Amino acid sequence: MLVLFKLMGFLGLALLLAACGEEKTTESVFARSAPTCEPSVLEGRYIVSWEDGRVTLETAASRQELIDRLIEPQLQAIRHVESDRLLPGLSRGTSLKSAISPSVPNDSWGLAAVQADWAWRLGIRGQGTTLAVIDSQVDIDHPQLASRIAFNSGEMGLDEQGRDRRFNQIDDDGNGYVDDYAGYSFFSHEPNRATAPDIHGTHVAGIIAAEHEDSEVRDADYVQGLAPESRILPLAFIGSLGGGTLYDAIRAIDYAVMQGVDIINASWGGAACSPELARKIKDLESHNILFVAAAGNRGIDIDRFPEYPAAFNFPHQITVGSIGRSGLMADHSNFGDQHVHIFAPGVDIFSTVPFSGHEALTGTSMAAPFVSGALALLKGHRPQATVSQLRQALLQSVDQRHLYRNASQGRLNVARALMEIENLVSE
Ligand SMILES: [Ca+2]
Numbered sequence: 001m002l003v004l005f006k007l008m009g010f011l012g013l014a015l016l017l018a019a020c021g022e023e024k025t026t027e028s029v030f031a032r033s034a035p036t037c038e039p040s041v042l043e044g045r046y047i048v049s050w051e052d053g054r055v056t057l058e059t060a061a062s063r064q065e066l067i068d069r070l071i072e073p074q075l076q077a078i079r080h081v082e083s084d085r086l087l088p089g090l091s092r093g094t095s096l097k098s099a100i101s102p103s104v105p106n107d108s109w110g111l112a113a114v115q116a117d118w119a120w121r122l123g124i125r126g127q128g129t130t131l132a133v134i135d136s137q138v139d140i141d142h143p144q145l146a147s148r149i150a151f152n153s154g155e156m157g158l159d160e161q162g163r164d165r166r167f168n169q170i171d172d173d174g175n176g177y178v179d180d181y182a183g184y185s186f187f188s189h190e191p192n193r194a195t196a197p198d199i200h201g202t203h204v205a206g207i208i209a210a211e212h213e214d215s216e217v218r219d220a221d222y223v224q225g226l227a228p229e230s231r232i233l234p235l236a237f238i239g240s241l242g243g244g245t246l247y248d249a250i251r252a253i254d255y256a257v258m259q260g261v262d263i264i265n266a267s268w269g270g271a272a273c274s275p276e277l278a279r280k281i282k283d284l285e286s287h288n289i290l291f292v293a294a295a296g297n298r299g300i301d302i303d304r305f306p307e308y309p310a311a312f313n314f315p316h317q318i319t320v321g322s323i324g325r326s327g328l329m330a331d332h333s334n335f336g337d338q339h340v341h342i343f344a345p346g347v348d349i350f351s352t353v354p355f356s357g358h359e360a361l362t363g364t365s366m367a368a369p370f371v372s373g374a375l376a377l378l379k380g381h382r383p384q385a386t387v388s389q390l391r392q393a394l395l396q397s398v399d400q401r402h403l404y405r406n407a408s409q410g411r412l413n414v415a416r417a418l419m420e421i422e423n424l425v426s427e
């Protein structure tokens, strides 16, 4: 609670005032934000949070015009208002393919380091779990991902006119989204519009769920997902700007809740600027959804220099930093004795990329999906486990070989985490 109030104090005094029953005014509904947030403001775009729970995007020529036209007449119906912003996303992983010998294309040191095959040998593969990858566009046609997508049956097959429901521009299942047969792309900001699959989201999805090939004869470029029988719900909001908008991130989170996912992977982040984003992520706990965030790639202590969502520190959140092949923390990785919870492999990680490709990338964006995949294994093994039991099993079973600067002082170990969840939750 203390963290929440600190956060609210920093992000949105208006929220706190409203909660204390102060008179609402056309000025008090505006969330205050730190000066560091100002550069990310998208001019003329406002996120309006209504008392009935809706969140809408409103455009206005100026703040005064918004007040006169919308806020003043409907003041009692409005909870608060904030500027839409650009969430910069994490610096994109560096492609290292050229630095790695083509003769060892599927180097999977990360999977070995977390002892993933211990789970697979027991048949524990993430069955029955769904993970939202809120990121850039996932390549849903990648041969190692196509079977792992959480397709929406209500937007599949033929409609009454014999047209393919996937592309008929009709919301066939009436869930408010047209043709959302394979997740959805949330691009409300025209310059950010993306249509082609992107390397970042595709790589993250593959670390979690890339299908395993049973054949002894494998493609040279074969990778293995940590939870190869889990399903990925691709929710794209990071586009050509190299980031995404706050409003689109909020809508993607809402969609993930609507579809009842088990885990959200958030390999993105930036400045602390939004009370509404904090509220949405906080609310995930009541839906029994785990929120996994990348710690960030600036090599800094986020206890002192917080980045968000990494540093929200909600009880259903796990923030992940990176280790390299040596087992030591990677130079790029953010850390924090309170706000980072665990480390996982995040250097030279091979995974899927668009158009049937595979590449090695580096960053906490790669470490977070290791933890998401591990949670899918635990959840698949003990479907009745609560969010707090899953988180506890993961964080109590870490390898503490080095003096890691995170709350568990450890790094991911899948084998030990599985033993831990068996201790916590009986069959
Ligand atoms: Ca629909």
Ligand SMILES: [Ca+2]
Binding pocket: 155, 164, 165, 166, 167, 168, 169, 170, 171, 172, 178, 179, 180
């Ligand atoms: Ca349709």
